[in-house]
Amino acid sequence: MDHYKVLGLGRKATKEEIKEAFRRMAVKYHPDKHSHSPQSVRDDALLRFKQVSEAYEVLIDDSKRALYNSHMHASASSYGYASNHSYRSDYGYGYGYSQSRGSSTAGFRSAYASNSPNLIDVVLRFLTTRQFFLSCAFAGALFGGFVVLDKSGDALWKIHNPGKSFEEAMESIEKAKDRRDKT
Incomplete structure (x- = not known):
């Protein structure tokens, strides 16, 4: 034709x-x-x-x-x-x-x-499906939640332990355990 x-x-x-x-x-x-x-x-x-x-x-x-x-x-x-x-x-x-x-x-x-699509067509079809967008949104929400939890954990630590870093606190806990074990 x-x-x-x-x-x-x-x-x-x-x-x-x-x-x-x-x-x-x-x-x-x-x-x-x-x-x-x-x-x-x-x-x-x-x-x-x-x-x-x-x-x-x-x-x-x-x-x-x-x-x-x-x-x-x-x-x-x-x-x-x-x-x-x-x-x-x-x-x-x-x-x-x-x-x-x-x-x-x-x-x-x-x-x-x-009749057989090439690789680019297959990838583009997958990347433009509703399921792919929903999966990306879910993954983004999970990642955002982890970031928020991590930042809020740091903020809570600083509120409850002013002037101390996490490493210093861990050292003091280890020293306390050693003293308790000696007694």
């Missing part, structure tokens, strides 16, 4: 042209607009809407677009054209889908459409 053809754009399209083409196509193929149409029309509109959404997500992001363009160029020169590749899309307004075209060995699997 050529994302540029899906949106009816040329390879040198600007972000504004991409946004405008996406808006126009999304309105045309949005599933809500075809809710009262026959099933075949609804299915076709849903598929086209998914393709338009995927094309927009890839072309609007500079890094995904550069990766897509480099893979399209390599694929077009190696395999005739890039229409026989596997792709997967889980983004676009809640209409995620997975589709495979042609043989997976004949095409390419680009990094943005891979």
Whole structure:
């Protein structure tokens, strides 16, 4: 699938042209607009809407677009054209889908459409989960509690033992134990 053809754009399209083409196509193929149409029309509109959404997500992001363009160029020169590749899309307004075209060995699997996420994606997903934030908050609260207890213990010591350090007090306790043991 050529994302540029899906949106009816040329390879040198600007972000504004991409946004405008996406808006126009999304309105045309949005599933809500075809809710009262026959099933075949609804299915076709849903598929086209998914393709338009995927094309927009890839072309609007500079890094995904550069990766897509480099893979399209390599694929077009190696395999005739890039229409026989596997792709997967889980983004676009809640209409995620997975589709495979042609043989997976004949095409390419680009990094943005891979079924297996790379290590950075896994780490970022973990670091942005609610459980991670709750764990960090709990650990922060525990650490803060230990710091407060330590500081308050020092303050209480200074209140009850003015002019003495902890080490001096320990020495006096040891001397008292030695005297008591001698008797």
